Amino acid sequence: MPAVAATPLPNVQYSLTQWLDYLMHLHAKPIDMGLARVSQVAHKLDIVSLKPQTHRLVIAGTNGKGSNVALVSAIMQAAGYQVGCYTSPHLVRFNERSQINGKSLSDAQWIDAFVAVEKARGAVSLSFFEFTTLAAIWFFHQQPLDLVILEVGLGGRLDAVNAVDNTSCIITAIDLDHQAFLGDNREAIGFEKAGVMRPHQLCVCSDPQPPQSLLDHAQQLEVSLRCLGQNYSYHRADAGWFFYSSSKEPSQAAGQVLEFLPLPALLGDFQLQNAAGVLAWLDAQTDFEVSCDAIKIGLEQVKHPGRLQRLQLGQQDWLLDVAHNPQAAEQLAVWLQQDNAKHTTKPVAIFSALADKDIVGMINKVAPHVAQWILLDLRPEDRATDPVIMQQHLSDITTSQIADSAKQAIELAQAVAVDRVVVFGSFITVGAIMTELEQHG
The missing domain is CATH 3.90.190.20 (Mur ligase, C-terminal domain)
Known part of the structure; x- marks a missing residue:
């Protein structure tokens, strides 16, 4: 196992800024793909397995991950559920990366999580992203949350988020990015994204043309896969839009037809593709009851800084x-x-x-x-x-x-x-x- 970098150990007086500086110099590589080191620490933290009362949703993809996190969170909060969200990177303040019911973790809460990971890792060297990801998941694991949403940082298969179990996943639009780590074509990248799937679990893919590598992986794992254009669809009509599911068309949630939905409070027609994928996930999951009113409120109130x-x-x-x-x-x-x-x-x-x-x-x-x-x-x-x-x-x-x-x-x-x-x-x-x-x- 790689040795810890020669950097001063943190003490109880460290501020969040000092902790972040410490973590930046902890590992030799800023990006070090692989799950061996992070999985070892995740097991020591006892956060790999799912809590019975908490649904853990992972969101992967090239573009649209953050919007999906925001949409799911807004709708589920409107339905009265307790929701934790982990995203990266941040825009202005590091604290933004983890939120509970839309409120960022405080400096003290982050520090508590950092202390827990530092104690658990021993001599295992972790990158900044690996360490902070484990800290976020550990903190959520201590809270009485109904839903935890984890956004993949890079790829999926070898991303730190994938070191823990998940209940379901959403895979958004797939395109070329991070080719040095994920491959230089959509098939290679699609396979990396598909790595967040779990056998027999739900996965929604909102890419209208999913790579064959993703479809093959889903079939191999016998995943309950729902794809845009095959299992669900949507269309815009005047000032609203409609969502349809192949299992019940038009789809129903809590006995209500999903038609004349308000446009998401996120600019850009492409946000309908993101919103439809979220509704497909809601339509297929079995852990939550979400009314059409909650869906409409969530769509109208969703916020996502830095995206149009x-x-x-x-x-x-x-x-x-x-x-x-x-x-x-x-x-x-x-x-x-x-x-x-x-x-x-x-x-x-x-x-x-x-x-x-x-x-x-x-x-x-x-x-x-x-x-x-x-x-x-x-x-x-x-x-x-x-x-x-x-x-x-x-x-x-x-x-x-x-x-x-x-x-x-x-x-x-x-x-x-x-x-x-x-x-x-x-x-x-x-x-x-x-x-x-x-x-x-």
């Missing part, structure tokens, strides 16, 4: 989206095209992406719908891209400016005579701008 999130700054409308791969950028582009039809000018974009991402692919998707670009220098962040490189990609399309900080990027955007600003490219980009915007009130 609108903020107002002066006379400008700011749109923040964590799109960080071509598929997500295409969804953003569709929304921008629709929104541009209502305006006389195109928005200015604040953009920055990490070096291992398809930067050209993202730029090409969004460029036709943007007037000017401001490239944010994220260095010295790990994997940050030199903005000069991004500028070279844009040179044949349009002009661009480089901002050395989020503050300067905002100032440059405010100086442009446009009524809209779109921010995208990575969680770090959106988080940096969001943090600075908070200072503007």
